Amino acid sequence: MSVNLTHILGWRVRITNILDTVTEGRIYSFNSSNNTITLDTTTSTKKNKIKKSKETNLHDFKIIKCLFIKHLEVIDDKSKKQSGFGNIKPSYINIDRIDQLLKDQIAKASIKEGLLNRGVTEEGQFIFNLIHKTISDTKWGSKSNSIIILGDIEISSPYKVDNIKCLHESDSNSKNSLNLIVKIVQNGWAKWRINHPDSDNDDGRKGG
Incomplete structure (x- = not known):
């Protein structure tokens, strides 16, 4: 099953890449232009330190290419209830492709109207x-x-x-x-x- 990653921002997930390396974190952003997902991998201990020090630039992030993702698992109960499933295969929106499809449809409609x-x-x-x-x-x-x-x-x-x-x-x-x-x-x-x-x-x- 595939899901649009823009719908699960903020969810805590476990990602396994094609080399079987596992990374856990919260989905911070998803970039459809270069097909990457950014995880906030900041640990709970470090988050507590951030709160105490009031620093905002101490978060850890990891950018992962979606093509290298073997599988993605939602690991916190709240996110699982929202999604209805634990293991998902990421998909993405190709903005350029959608833009071209829209242009093609408009062109076809114009041609049809002219006929x-x-x-x-x-x-x-x-x-x-x-x-x-x-x-x-x-x-x-x-x-x-x-x-x-x-x-x-x-x-x-x-x-x-x-x-x-x-x-x-x-x-x-x-x-x-x-x-x-x-x-x-x-x-x-x-x-x-x-x-x-x-x-x-x-x-x-x-x-x-």
């Missing part, structure tokens, strides 16, 4: 999504609800085969792209009819 056009029909968005899965350079026209593919092919509403046209003079590459898009649109409307049997759309080959 949606709330001004078109459900069928139009469906056809757009199908084309985008195959050709990433697919976007909505800036001044219309037309689908623009590769900056060279346009599909206007109602997004059927007869609504596909080349925006520039055709060459061999454009013709190949056009043939591919025609197949995607045809297959798309076939899927739409299967999933929407009550739809009054025609076979997808006609405009209008």
